[in-house]
Amino acid sequence: MSDFGRALLPLWHLDPEGTFLNHGSFGACPRGVLAAQSAVREEMERQPDQFFRLKAMPTSEENALRPTADRLGRFVGTSGERIAFVANATEAINTVLKAVDLTSGDEILMLDCVYNAVRLAVEDTCRRTGAHPKVVTLPIPIATNDAVERIMQAVGPRTRLAIIDHIASPTAVVFPVAEMTTALKAKGVRVLIDGAHALGQLALDLEAVGADWYTANAHKWLYAPKGCAFLYAAAHVAQRTLPLSVSHYHDLGFPHAFDYVGTRDVSAFLSVPAALDFMAGFDVDAIRRYINELAREGSLLMRDVGGEPVAPEAMSCAMRAYALPQRRCAEPADAAALRHDLWYQHRIQIASSAFQGKLLCRLSAQIYNERSDFERVVDVLQRRGWAGR
Numbered sequence: 001m002s003d004f005g006r007a008l009l010p011l012w013h014l015d016p017e018g019t020f021l022n023h024g025s026f027g028a029c030p031r032g033v034l035a036a037q038s039a040v041r042e043e044m045e046r047q048p049d050q051f052f053r054l055k056a057m058p059t060s061e062e063n064a065l066r067p068t069a070d071r072l073g074r075f076v077g078t079s080g081e082r083i084a085f086v087a088n089a090t091e092a093i094n095t096v097l098k099a100v101d102l103t104s105g106d107e108i109l110m111l112d113c114v115y116n117a118v119r120l121a122v123e124d125t126c127r128r129t130g131a132h133p134k135v136v137t138l139p140i141p142i143a144t145n146d147a148v149e150r151i152m153q154a155v156g157p158r159t160r161l162a163i164i165d166h167i168a169s170p171t172a173v174v175f176p177v178a179e180m181t182t183a184l185k186a187k188g189v190r191v192l193i194d195g196a197h198a199l200g201q202l203a204l205d206l207e208a209v210g211a212d213w214y215t216a217n218a219h220k221w222l223y224a225p226k227g228c229a230f231l232y233a234a235a236h237v238a239q240r241t242l243p244l245s246v247s248h249y250h251d252l253g254f255p256h257a258f259d260y261v262g263t264r265d266v267s268a269f270l271s272v273p274a275a276l277d278f279m280a281g282f283d284v285d286a287i288r289r290y291i292n293e294l295a296r297e298g299s300l301l302m303r304d305v306g307g308e309p310v311a312p313e314a315m316s317c318a319m320r321a322y323a324l325p326q327r328r329c330a331e332p333a334d335a336a337a338l339r340h341d342l343w344y345q346h347r348i349q350i351a352s353s354a355f356q357g358k359l360l361c362r363l364s365a366q367i368y369n370e371r372s373d374f375e376r377v378v379d380v381l382q383r384r385g386w387a388g389r
């Protein structure tokens with residue numbers, strides 16, 4: 001019998017009446033990790049002066065953020081010196097956009113499956129600098145090698161920065177980021193990898209990826225509390241990578257300046273060891289095997305409703321998106337209706353979007369899920385259908 005499955009649900013606060021197949025959007029933090037965070041908060045509130053001056057200030061010898069960064073760094077194939085804590089991938093990406101020198105006519109390249117907030121941040125940067133966003137269309141379903149070729153065709157002499165998703169949000173496609181980074185850097189383009197969904201889910205070796213910057217959320221697949229992410233900066237861009245808020249330690253530069261950017265709750269960052277312990281308690285490899293196998297089983301079940309996988313098997317992970325058969329082009333309202341009806345009428349939480357005119361249903365497999373969860377969503381989709389079918 002598997003150690004995993006619905007019997008683990010009580011380890012989370014997740015509604016026991018619900019079928020949660022959307023770990024991807026916001027993650028879910030186990031009770032045990034939240035208890036570790038509460039202990040940090042209690043310590044912070046018991047003696048705030050001691051806590052902030054000793055634990056949170058970068059110049060203190062007892063600074064607790066740096067050893068945490070060291071441990072996280074080891075987990076992702078780099079050193080703590082390359083890791084700064086930020087609240088989320090959104091903050092990290094805005095930080096990088098500020099770190100790149102851009103002038104009128106420069107280009108920032110991104111994929112059409114870019115996360116919407118990232119696209120808006122790029123557009124805002126472009127408005128301020130006179131740079132242009134360049135969006136690479138990757139038609140779905142994705143063919144294995146197509147993506148690298150299309151990206152490289154889009155690179156021009158003024159492309160200064162490329163933002164590449166490691167696991168794309170609407171399509172859940174896993175891109176070959178090391179290969180892409182090598183090709184882009186050979187053309188003199190700086191590379192930011194948006195690994196919002198990758199930390200915990202994929203085995204990461206950031207030094208091998210070789211990107212200038214890499215960000216990932218710990219609050220999704222690493223099981224950390226909300227508001228916990230990191231920004232990796234390679235040594236040659238570290239000096240220019242500075243927090244969005246200028247505070248006392250700005251002059252210390254990367255990563256120390258990020259450790260204290262004004263009074264804030266750093267308990268989510270300090271709970272990363274508890275999140276890593278939680279994973280290790282189950283065996284990280286066993287978790288990855290289970291969630292990937294479950295997602296693969298889910299993709300076989302989704303065939304019963306004609307769900308076409310967006311990614312080939314080699315570019316798939318524990319979160320997979322399916323194009324549902326449509327009579328017409330899908331609209332964002334169709335995706336919202338699907339999400340809404342599944343939760344409010346059937347207590348099933350999924351993610352969905354309208355992408356390239358297709359209605360995408362995205363399902364995440366987590367260790368608290370089992371085959372019956374996927375059977376349930378397929379059964380409901382079969383019986384009820386969806387807008388535009």
Ligand SMILES: Cc1ncc(COP(=O)(O)O)c(C=O)c1O
Nearest residue numbers: 025088089090115169194196217
């Ligand atoms: C690919 C990608 N990038 C960035 C983000 C932003 O993450 P956050 O809201 O934690 O900043 C998300 C969120 O789901 C995402 O999927």
